[in-house]
Amino acid sequence: MGGFPILSVMLAVPLVGAIACLFLDAKPARMVALVATLINLALGVVLWANYDIGGAQWQFTEYNELFDGFAYALGIDGIALMLIMLSVFLMPICIGASWEAITKRVGEYMAAFLLMEVLMIGVFAAQDIFLFYIFFEAGLIPMYLIIGVWGGQNRIYAAYKFFLYTLLGSVLMLIAMLWMVNAAGTTYIPYLMEYDFPVEAQTWLWLAFFASFAVKMPMWPVHTWLPDAHVQAPTAGSVILAGVLLKLGGYGFIRFSLPMFPDASADFGWLVWGLSMVAVVVTSLIALVQADMKKLIAYSSVAHMAIVTVGLFAFNVQGLEGAMMVMLGHGLVSGALFLCVGIIYDRLHTREISRYGGLSINMPAYAVLFMLFTMAAVGLPGTSNFVGEFLALAGIYQANSWVAFVCTTGIILGAAYMLYLYRRICFGEQKNADAAAMPDLTVREYLLLGPIAAAVLWMGVYPESFLAPMRADIEVLDARLAAAAPEGDANLAMGEGLPAEEEHAEGGAH
Amino acid sequence: MDYAVSLSLIAPEIILGVSGLLLLLVAAWGGDKGARVISIAATIALGGAFALVAPAVCGGWSGPDTLAFGGQFRADAFAGLAKLMIFAAAGAALIVAPRFFERLGAMRAEFPILVLFATLGMSIMVSAADLITLYIGLELNSLAAYVLAAILRDDERSAEAGLKYFVLGGLASGILLFGMSLTYGFAGTTNFGGIAVAVSDGLSTGQLFGLTFVLAGLAFKISAAPFHMWTPDVYEGAPTPVTMFFASAPKVAAIALLARVSLEAFGSQSLAWQQIVIFAALLSIVIGALGAIGQQNVKRLLAYSSINNVGFILIGLATGTLAGASAMMVYLAIYVVMTVGSFVAVLLMRDAEGNPVEGISDLAGLSTTRPALAWALMALMFSLAGIPPLFGFWGKFVVFQAAVQADLIVLAAIGIAASVIGAFYYIKIVKVMFFDEPAGTVTGKGDAPHWALLLICGVLVSPLGYLLTGWLGGLADMAAASLAVAF
DSSP states (O other): OTTOOHHHHHHHHHHHHHHHHHTSOHHHHHHHHHHHHHHHHHHHHHHHHHOOTTSOSSEEEEEEOOSSSSOEEEEEOHHHHHHHHHHHHHHHHHHHHTTTTOOSSHHHHHHHHHHHHHHHHHHHHBOBHHHHHHHHHHTHHHHHHHHHHHOOTTHHHHHHHHHHHHHHHHHHHHHHHHHHHHHHSOOBHHHHHHOOOOHHHHHHHHHHHHHHHHHHTTOTTSOTHHHHHHHHSOHHHHHHIIIIIHHHHHHHIIIIIHHHOHHHHHHTHHHHHHHHHHHHHHHHHHHHTOSBHHHHHHHHHHHHHHHHHHHHTTOSHHHHHHHHHHHHHHHHHHHHHHHHHHHHHHHHOOOBGGGOOOHHHHOHHHHHHHHHHHHHHHTOTTSHHHHHHHHHHHHHHHHOHHHHHHHHHHHHHHHHHHHHHHHHHHSSOOOOHHHHTOOOOOHHHHHHHHHHHHHHHHHHHOTHHHHHHHHHHHHHHHHHHHTTOOOOSSOOOOOOOOHHHHHHHHHTOO | OOHHHHHHHTHHHHHHHHHHHHHHHHHHHHGGGGHHHHHHHHHHHHHHHHHHHHHHHHTTOOSGGGEETTTTEEOOHHHHHHHHHHHHHHHHHHHHHHHHHHHHTOOOTHHHHHHHHHHHHHHHHHHBOBHHHHHHHHHHHHHHHHHHHTOOTTOHHHHHHHHHHHHHHHHHHHHHHHHHHHHHHHHSOOBHHHHHHHTTTOOOHHHHHHHHHHHHHHHHHTTOTTSOTHHHHHHHHSOHHHHHHHHHHHHHHHHHHHHHIIIIISGGGHHHHHHHHHHHHHHHHHHHHHHHHTOOBHHHHHHHHHHHHHHHHHHHHHTOSHHHHHHHHHHHHHHHHHHHHHHHHHHTOBOTTSOBOOBSGGGTTHHHHSHHHHHHHHHHHHHHHTOTTSTHHHHHHHHHHHHHHTTOHHHHHHHHHHHHHHHHHHHHHHHHHHTSOOOOOOOOOOOHHHHHHHHHHHHHHSGGGGGGHHHHHHHHHHHHHHHHTOO
16 A cells, blocks of 8 residues: 555545535535545445555554644554444445435534544544544534434433433543553553553553443443433434444453453453343343334344453453454444334334334335344344354353353343344234335335345355454454453363364354 | 843833823723724734733743842743733733624723733733732732723623622732731741742741632632632623633633742642642532533523633642643633633624624524534534543643643542533533524624634634644643743
8 A cells, every 4th residue: 555544534535525514405415425435435445455464463554743742643453444344334324324314404414424434433543542532532522413413302311311421431531541641651552552551550440441431332231321322313323323333332442451451351350241241131131122123222232232242351362253243243233223223214203113013015125134134133143143142152151151151141032032023013914004005125225235234144154354354463462361361160171173173163053 | 130121021011001001091082982993002012912922932931030120020931821821812802892892882992991901910910929019910900800890881780790890809809918918927028939938848827828818819810619609790790702801811810820829939838739729629620510500691601611611720730740830821721712712602692683692592503593603602612521622622631631640640530520510511502502493593693803703713622723732732831841940
């Protein structure tokens, strides 16, 4: 790539688009937003194609001493690359999902979404800790507006809750960051990742970061902002919230908490495990009784994110890889599920499950795609989520078999609530005349769901494309954690299996 | 001490004083008809003083060479930086005021002159190196300010504001003077350098009392809790351009003065005043945040917001370090920009006939009726709340950084957690403007100078402001360093 600052360009394109959208009418604003996000998707593909797997840990780096106290430092590793890909992949779909549903103040809406994209890419690409914080916090502003202006009935309460919850979570992290920079004498994240903070200090720093990331993740019991925000946000807002914003918490753990405070992470492993176990069981049960489709999917997100956290705090390669794969898979699948909800919401303007029924008769194509995403959410082999969930649970099994046992019930419960949802919406008799009269997918809706379906299958059938760029980085992280990793209770003895069989086991059978 | 040197050091003050007196004569004979010309002349005088102070700031003047009149007056970089902010804020007040008063038919020639004298007083305050200089500057500023608050003679609220300000301000001056006399009695000198020597081996009880009363009197002037009660009433009652002036320039002056008294005169006894400052800082943050929640009037809300901001600035002082003083100056500069911007936005809130509107509920749906104003106000509100990437975040950032460096981690953690309470009412304004249905009250057009000023403030608080961080931080560091080598 030479010296071409591709990451800066990826930040600049949506930023320019956002500013342009503010001054444009509805129609041109939609076009500008779509073009800007597609350009970024193309740039993302270029980025991935040029990413040198097995090359330097940090690639496409840019460094500029623009500010006092921190630098404009960008650069990505494989983990960041994958999350940036997820963001740029979902953004054009979000714009498409809002094409007809949003009719008021379109320019401002598109501007807010493009701004979101800038900030998300910035979070994943920032290599300076304060630059990261600025991008991380700034996301509150556009999301507050998206929920508050274009949301549903109870949008104002949801917007307040989202804003104040996440702000309270992250301000303490800022103090921790200031302390770290003061102690380590650098703001450069790659250096901080290798700096050994004193063990006593790690405890406090870890807790401060945990306060922020646990809210963003969200982990039980600080997840309550999520269902409110999701239900009230417009469809595309939900997609971006579930698809990318929830990943900020997981990214934070993998980039900050684990490598910077390995000892504290090991000490607090029990806390994360405990909260995750509760989350998996409790939120799955809550999801089971929801009457609102979006709420159901929102609670299922909390349960899936709990699988991510146990995978991260399993302290081994499988767990970390699994956590990353769940994040990517969940980003696609929950995004697609929210789109599926949005599609029927646009037709009937209700999210109540009981108002639908028997859609497979009048909307067969919709029913097929919805089925695919339902199965992916359940974690059926061959879909994206299976790979991640299997790896994450295999990872935690080595660390603690009881945690693995409880978390695996989440898969069963997940199957229960998702299949139950699917049965109530798509099967059964058509008891509501208006729901029975809904037309099937339009071309636009095919274009939204088709790419996600392809990606879900790709990730399920050949996950190596996604694991390969991250492998080296996860091994580095695993090596960093090795000294602190708790001893597992499983006492696994490695058999002397043939290499070919191992590969087979990882590929998809169970 | 050579008088020529002394006079050259106070050249900016001479300009302000002489032009104030000259314009007073012009006003006495010319009457209110010449008000606008006098305004322009006063702005030019401020610009001249600004240009004269700038070299001291950029050159980082410090040391004994900056003392004038036998150690009573100090024209160092710290004073210089504070003066630049004061002159800029006063200039902004002079720019916005004529349009506002002309609409009410109450433009008086004495307004710009009073602003000039108040500015002169503040300029003397920040340069004070002696308790007597301090008091003269403070009173010159206060007396002008009392009249300014009541300048709308026909308006009951304005008169009430002036009276309240006068009575409570007089009380504060009394407390301050009492503290000064105790300090003089137990230290044997009114000179900051002399006090520093007298307290260098520990504070006697009398000196401690003196210090406490001086701090209480100054806390009144910066409206830090628990001496903040006058602020909402005065800010609400005074005419908006005057409120803008009160919220910006005198705050800078009094905080800079407070820093000088604490760090220069009592610098060796920082443990004695740190507790007081920490207490006032945290209380201001919490009271400023909680008090604002129920407010219905934008000006009252901004009054509480200024109390809240003073709390954060005091955290910088509470560190007792030069990094803290530097952070404080950076915060002050950003605070002045945000305050001026917010009040200009309030000035732009007009109904169809051009009458000023001040209710928060009148802002409803502003984003559809007046998008430019709504977006600017939103940027200012998020900036005051300290949400990145707006520039207000940087002020909080440097202050907390100084606190963490000084090992005051608990203070920093409590302070920043309390800032979340404050965020609630800032985002409430945004909610009213963006989420609510239009109320249709704010429909009138604004004036070009107001828009220009709002645009400047908007650009400064936008993320573009971060490009200034290196320059601003450098100036503030030099200013703080000049405090250390005072003697």
